Amino acid sequence: MxxxxxxxxxxxxxxxxxxxxxxxxxxxxxxxxxxxxxxxxxxxxxxxxxxxxxxxxxxxxxxxxxxxxxxxxxxxxxxxxxxxxxxxxxxxxxxxxxxxxxxxxGACFNHECPDNSRCDVNDFNDVECVVLGCVGVPNVTAVNRTVFLSKNLWLIGDVIQSPCLYGSSAPANCFPNGTWSYFVCQEVSIKDCADAFANNLLTATKIVYVDVDGSGLLSKIEVNCDDAVTVIDHDGMNRTFVDGYDPAYSYRLDLNYSPSLDHILALIQNSDYCEQFVKYECHHAEIDGYTGWVTRNDAIVTYLAGDGTIPNACACHLTNSCTDTSFKCNCDINDANWREDAGVITSRDDLPMKAFVAGDTGGITEEAYVTIGPLRCWR
Structure with missing residues (x-):
């Protein structure tokens, strides 16, 4: 071949x-x-x-x-x-x-030219870094990061007409020296996506900078908006396999949010309603006595839906729809069928979820998957 x-x-x-x-x-x-x-x-x-x-x-x-x-x-x-x-x-x-x-x-082996350039060898066999364009995001408050990151390399002469989330003093031009031209972004004092939505400040990217404590000690943060709902992502939102952990709460999936906990708590305080989705798919893996999550105060709680007033409860118990109503969760049937408990946690006193913990997945046939959604708040 x-x-x-x-x-x-x-x-x-x-x-x-x-x-x-x-x-x-x-x-x-x-x-x-x-x-x-x-x-x-x-x-x-x-x-x-x-x-x-x-x-x-x-x-x-x-x-x-x-x-x-x-x-x-x-x-x-x-x-x-x-x-x-x-x-x-x-x-x-x-x-x-x-x-x-x-x-x-050849001579360009292991060159150290920046990402916005290429390595060339001149007539004297010397290595040179030739600038090709602009990379990265300018250090400007309220800049539209999404549009700048839509290309890894912008060529010299390229122009971004709308470089800001709200409004700009000028377009962004990629100069021959590989830097962006000077521009200033309009800043708008908003606490959350509800403010942005009410003032028609949402762009196509649905990303805004918010001042969650109203010009207090906390810095502005970047958040995603689902219309008037403020969405805070974390690094554990992918469906994650759980296997090989038998003792209660011995498995732990830590959730790292981009804003600090202080920022998140200020957002929750400003909001009338917050929620976080959790789904547990189970095969011979019990929830009751083995599975729960860690609150913002580092306490382990065992409810997987609602506001926590009913301990050890999953969503199916709250709606009286569990496959076997003698259990509060479908996974507590603990059999060889793949089952699922999915619900929304709504306790503003406990959110955000800092970690998910589980057990009863140590046996040969015991396994599970967990999916944790972002924190969503609105008023």
Whole structure:
């Protein structure tokens, strides 16, 4: 197979055939034929061979892989190597992780050029970093981070017409020195998304800066808005497998929020209603006596729905809809069927959830999944 590939490369890229054939054994595990990855390139070149395309990639700090068209000889430098594959009989894809970088990059091997530049070798064989554009987000209050991060590399001359969440003094221009032009964002004093919604300040990104304590000691924070609902995300919102923890509360999933606890408590105090979703999927894994969550005061509580006035209760008990109504949770049936308890916790005195704890998953057939949603508050 790879011998045939080498012949194919010789026919298509005569200018680099010796280099390609010499390295085909090295590249054979790193070149995927008839596919490319999705996404927009950070840069492109024409009339190159595959090896030359790889060399170009190593000149860019942002480049992680290449899409190469074997018919048009177009080289696309990509800033990721894990996007989904797209079938294309005229393309090959290769990620840079295992390339022989010293041989390919030459003088630019292990260069330290910033992400907004590429490594070049001048006529005196000296390495230079050539500025290509702008990267990152300017350090400006109320800047629209989403629009700046929509591209990993903005080219010199690119213009962002609306660089702020609310309003700006000027567009943002990418200057030839790789910096953004000066602009000032309009600042609006709002406590939460309810304020933003009422004053028509929500942009398409649904992100706002809020002053939860009304110009007190706390700094402004960035939050997501679902119309008038303030949404505080954490790092544990993915469905998480729980297995191998038999004693009660021996499994612990800590939830880390981007705002501080002081910010969150101020938001809760300003709100009339707060909630947090939790779902526990269980297979021979009991809730009663084994599973609960950690409140903002570091106490373990065992209710998984409602305001906590009914201990050990799940949502199905509150609505009298449990599969077996002699239990307060479906998972307490504790059998070989996959069951689920999902509900919304509403106690403003206990929220936010700081951690989820569980047990009874130590046996061969005992396992579970937990999903914890963001904190949502409104008034």
């Amino acid at each position: 790879y011998g045939a590939f080498c012949i194919y490369v010789v026919l298509q890229f005569a200018s680099v055939r010796s280099q390609m054939c010499a390295n085909v054994a090295i590249f054979q595990n790193d070149v995927k034929q008839n596919v490319k990855i999705a996404g927009s390139p950070i840069w492109q070149f024409q009339d190159l061979g595959l090896v030359q395309c790889m060399t170009k990639c190593l000149q860019f700090s942002l480049c992680k892989s290449v899409n190469f068209n074997t018919q048009s000889f177009v080289c696309h430098l990509m800033d990721n190597d894990n996007s989904s594959y797209i079938t294309d009989n005229n393309s090959v894809f290769s990620a840079s992780e295992n390339w022989p970088k010293l041989n390919l990059a």
